[in-house]
Amino acid sequence: MSTLIEVNNLSRQFGDHCAVDNVSFSLKKGEVLGFLGPNGAGKSTTMKMICGNLTPTVGEIKINGHDIIEQPKLAKAELGFLPEIPPIYPDLTVDEFLSYCAKLHGLRKDAIKKSVTRGKLKCGLTDMGSRLIANLSKGYQQRVGIAQAILHNPSVIILDEPTVGLDPIQILEIRELIRELGNEHSVILSTHILPEVQHSCSRVQIIHHGKLVLNESVEGLSRRMTSSSLMVRFREQPDEDVLQNLAEVTAIDELKQGQYRIHHNQGTSISEAVAKLAVTNNWGLLELTPEKHDMEQIFLSITQDSNNHE
């Protein structure tokens, strides 16, 4: 499959502050990339650079083989961008605004009407065509922003926090839409809502302090999410040294009286060994649960790890 976005050694400096630091990645057709990171990590800056709204200090960006700086018109024709704040004109109606966007992207006259209708249909705006954008609710304005980004059927769609301000039903619809878009386009999606990434993305990148700290497929991430600790509770006081001596065990935390969290290497299971030990030593096993890591924990551990490095 063809590579649609190529980002090489991208850096962006704001004065002394380095917002994005040597980021490289590429995106193939049909991939949905989730861009995660705490506030101020450099997500929006990276997205703005990819869309040509900001010039990188160092590095190159290629959209479908066209350099965004050298051939901006060719590169931007392949792009649909929804910034953090949807770029909408409040004094236009939805139809007027969308056909203006279609014209800006160089669509032909006969194609404009079709693409506006299609865009409205995909974003659930069909009944809103003649409404003034200023009078729409925040959620609908957000939809207009999304419609604007997908209107001209671009090969790369970049959405900066697309589900902000939407109600739960709309969020589900938009997630479905993103997954659908992912079939024929490349999508980059930034968000801090972690379950959203699991639902709609095929790849995840975590950016922190301007650096890319994780670049993994969703399957790889789910592997990471398999258990690496065991929650156990005993009636009697167990011998911690015996537990510690089990293969694969890395650490033991005592949480409460008789309750322990046993950390072990990833990809192994020690439940059986612990159960056997408990039985032979008569510790009175009351509870044994392999703990699942969720996205949030991975996110926290990654961002906090790199905090400690500094």
Add this chain to the structure above:
Amino acid sequence: MNSLIIATREFRSLFLSPLAWTILGVTQLILAYMFLTQIDYYLAIQPKLVGIPGAPGVTDLVVAPLFGNAAVILLLITPLLTMRTISDERRNKTISLLFSAPISLTEIVLGKFLAIFTFLLIILLSIALMPLSLLTVGELDMGKFCSCLLAMTLLMASFNALGLYMSAIASQPTVAAVGSFGALLLLWIIDWAGSNSGNTSSVLEYISIMRHFENLLRGLVNSSDVSYFILFIAGFLILSIRRLDNDRLQK
């Protein structure tokens, strides 16, 4: 082509707010009143002029002053029209729509320029109707009249270009308006320095917009005056494009 798309939207948006209608109404009202007083004055001195050979005609005494007054009013209203063009887009973050579309910065700036210019031409047209109404009762010096129209067109475009640049610099529309009004007024009167004592500076005289405008208004179409305006317009348009480019380079 892309500029025309932007210009059309901009022009239509202008008429969605009451500002455009108010400006059209107010200028027309004030200039009509001034036109009437000029006519009145002309009728009063007409008997005295009859005896003088080569005396100024109605074009000199009514039409030229009318356009002179219109220029001063434009000095006040053009900043109000141009102030929002770029700074408002930047404030509302709608500028990123233009930045991420396949359009060059030149096309964006030209689009904005053309939209305001079209509006100014409508004002010019409605002003020009007043002298043209005199054709029903007499004759006009059409050469001088056309020269006046040329003067106004160039002046409007210059005001427009400078206002656009101020809007590109300023982060708030009002700041842009004050800035462009100040700059235009200064350029208007810059040759006043030393004019009373008689030792005027030729550089300041060349910079002053008024000097070049008055020559054209008198019917003196001079290539140096015309090129002054063209340089002025092109200069500020290029500066606006550079300034817009800076948005993406921001340090």
